[in-house]
Amino acid sequence: MAGKSRTLQEAQAVAxxxxxxxxxxxxxxxxxxxxxxxxxxxVRLVELxxxxxxxxxxxxxxxxxxxxxDMAVVCTDDSTFExxxxxxxxxxxxxxxxxxxEQLVGGDGCLLHKEVYCISHLYLxxxxxxxxxxxxxxxxxxxxxxxxxxxxxxxxxxxxYTTTDLxxxxxASEKELLQELRKLHxxxxxxxxxxxxxxxxxxxxxxxxxxxxxxxxxxxxxxTDKLLSMEDNVYPRVVxxxxxxxxxxxxxxxxxxxxxxxxxxxxxxVCRYFAExxxxxxxxxxxxxxxxxxxxxxxxxxxxxxxxxxxxALIDKKSHPQVISHFPVTGLPEDAPDxxxxxxxxxxxWTLEDITPYIRDLCERKQTVGSLLTKFARASTLPDGxxxxxxxxxxx
Amino acid sequence: xxQFAIRMPQTExxxxxxxxxxxxxELETRDSSGLPGNRLGDLHFxxxxxxxxxxxxxxxxxxxxxxxxxxxxxxxxxxxDNKDDSTDSMDTGDSAEDSEKCSDYLVKAVIRNKLVFKNxxxxxxxxxxxxxx
Numbered sequence: 001m002a003g004k005s006r007t008l009q010e011a012q013a014v015a016x017x018x019x020x021x022x023x024x025x026x027x028x029x030x031x032x033x034x035x036x037x038x039x040x041x042x043v044r045l046v047e048l049x050x051x052x053x054x055x056x057x058x059x060x061x062x063x064x065x066x067x068x069x070d071m072a073v074v075c076t077d078d079s080t081f082e083x084x085x086x087x088x089x090x091x092x093x094x095x096x097x098x099x100x101x102e103q104l105v106g107g108d109g110c111l112l113h114k115e116v117y118c119i120s121h122l123y124l125x126x127x128x129x130x131x132x133x134x135x136x137x138x139x140x141x142x143x144x145x146x147x148x149x150x151x152x153x154x155x156x157x158x159x160x161y162t163t164t165d166l167x168x169x170x171x172a173s174e175k176e177l178l179q180e181l182r183k184l185h186x187x188x189x190x191x192x193x194x195x196x197x198x199x200x201x202x203x204x205x206x207x208x209x210x211x212x213x214x215x216x217x218x219x220x221x222x223x224t225d226k227l228l229s230m231e232d233n234v235y236p237r238v239v240x241x242x243x244x245x246x247x248x249x250x251x252x253x254x255x256x257x258x259x260x261x262x263x264x265x266x267x268x269x270v271c272r273y274f275a276e277x278x279x280x281x282x283x284x285x286x287x288x289x290x291x292x293x294x295x296x297x298x299x300x301x302x303x304x305x306x307x308x309x310x311x312x313a314l315i316d317k318k319s320h321p322q323v324i325s326h327f328p329v330t331g332l333p334e335d336a337p338d339x340x341x342x343x344x345x346x347x348x349x350w351t352l353e354d355i356t357p358y359i360r361d362l363c364e365r366k367q368t369v370g371s372l373l374t375k376f377a378r379a380s381t382l383p384d385g386x387x388x389x390x391x392x393x394x395x396x
Numbered sequence: 397x398x399q400f401a402i403r404m405p406q407t408e409x410x411x412x413x414x415x416x417x418x419x420x421x422e423l424e425t426r427d428s429s430g431l432p433g434n435r436l437g438d439l440h441f442x443x444x445x446x447x448x449x450x451x452x453x454x455x456x457x458x459x460x461x462x463x464x465x466x467x468x469x470x471x472x473x474x475x476x477d478n479k480d481d482s483t484d485s486m487d488t489g490d491s492a493e494d495s496e497k498c499s500d501y502l503v504k505a506v507i508r509n510k511l512v513f514k515n516x517x518x519x520x521x522x523x524x525x526x527x528x529x
Contacts, residue, residue: 011438018455020448025440032417032436032449039432044470044501046402053466056503057411061401064501074402091419093436094469096505098415100460101441116436117414119423123467168399 006031008111026101027109032093035115045092045123046083052076052126065171067132074126078175081126092120128365131172133180134334137195139169140186145194148236160192184330187242196242202277204235204243205270209299212265219265219301221253247273267302274298275309279326287315287322311357314347329358336362340376344391349380351388402470404503411503414469416510417449419456439511447511458513467507473500 011029015022035041052062055076064083066072072083094117143158150156161169166177185201186193211230212222224244228237235243247270248263274297279285294304306315314327327346333339343350343358356369363372373379377389404411417439423431437451449456 024442030439034431034434036433046468047465048468049465056404059406061403066398093417095415101445
């Protein structure tokens with residue numbers, strides 16, 4: 001190999017020729033060689049942040065999940081990052097054993113032989129992004145839960161998914177996946193995640209409320225365990241617990257016997273259910289009639305409010321009479337350009353107030369609703385002074 | 397979907413730390429011997445800690461930079477059953493069936509510092525009487 005028998009004196013002579021001031025140099029020199037089997041050393045360089053390095057040092061893994069058509073993502077326990085390949089015209093030499101200046105021996109110095117493992121012009125960068133969760137609904141719709149009695153019928157032969165199954169199919173971290181499952185009101189039944197049939201859920205909710213009335217309990221203080229342990233419960237414990245968690249909040253009450261776990265039924269969530277019940281499958285509902293019917297359908301003591309229907313229903317104030325229709329955000333595309341296209345196809349001009357609940361979930365880490373609108377919409381002012389947004393591009 | 401892990405083998409002494417040297421452009425050899433096996437050059441440090449590299453006829457002055465985001469050097473884990481795993485899963489667009497498992501990538505080293513040489517190389521002019529370089 002060329003120059004293997006090089007001496008410190010030879011290296012110093014070259015330095016002198018280069019007009020370097022030897023008195024200002026550390027006496028040791030590292031002679032760099034390109035390793036013989038450099039061509040076999042195939043590596044990938046990935047830029048990580050310090051918390052990921054610590055995560056790996058502790059023995060944990062980073063999961064890389066790649067969909068056929070999409071970019072690959074890297075997931076930690078709670079976040080998702082897009083993996084982007086970057087090319088550079090610079091040569092990046094990797095040295096396993098280079099000494100930093102403070103590690104060089106003093107005194108007369110010596111010549112150290114160091115090898116370059118390989119040279120790269122490519123590295124991978126990570127950029128935090130929204131997890132890709134739309135696929136989850138598609139998967140879970142293959143087998144929707146309508147009650148234990150129907151599990152073996154011909155409508156329930158579709159595939160069922162465990163958490164591990166889902167993590168191998170969805171580009172998301174575990175925490176983000178579980179969050180989305182909660183949002184979709186999916187129940188963990190028999191080890192599998194299941195979407196619950198809307199009408200079935202309504203029946204369970206009604207049963208809970210009837211039981212509360214029967215027992216003279218209060219909606220604000222449903223004794224969880226008492227309810228779940230009742231002997232003649234018509235629904236499985238898991239399902240009742242799930243319904244309580246979807247439509248109520250857990251609370252620990254300090255009572256004179258000790259503490260007790262209770263559920264506080266959420267007026268907003270219950271009213272929202274009843275509204276969806278009325279709106280589903282109807283198309284457009286006369287707003288005035290809807291408001292009256294809705295008010296009459298919710299449990300005594302609960303108050304309806306249109307605020308509860310943000311991201312769930314759309315009101316057309318311009319039509320005569322005014323109408324309301326079911327328009328859930330969960331049914332819309334997850335990709336930002338597609339989402340905006342669908343929104344503008346539904347309605348040409350949107351006020352900030354109306355559009356916000358339908359784009360809020362699109363915000364990436366540092367984005368705001370305002371910056372999304374700047375990117376995807378064009379602002380204008382109506383004759384009456386209202387500020388509205390419409391599409392920047394032709395609608396497909 | 398393709399799924400695999402990036403792991404750091406837990407060894408005594410922890411994960412090795414490597415250094416990166418960043419040079420502008422490409423390295424070439426004067427003859428046709430190709431790069432591997434050749435001596436690249438000499439790396440000196442000034443007493444102030446500044447790196448200087450002598451490559452061929454060039455003098456390059458650089459600086460030590462602590463990376464804001466460390467690099468992980470990854471190598472593919474060798475599959476135990478020697479199956480030909482020629483698809484590189486880091487490049488997406490794999491035609492994989494639902495949830496195909498492929499090799500994990502292991503962290504061979506972490507790079508927290510680099511020596512960056514951005515200055516235009518200063519050529520070394522050979523004076524005829526020096527010999528034995």
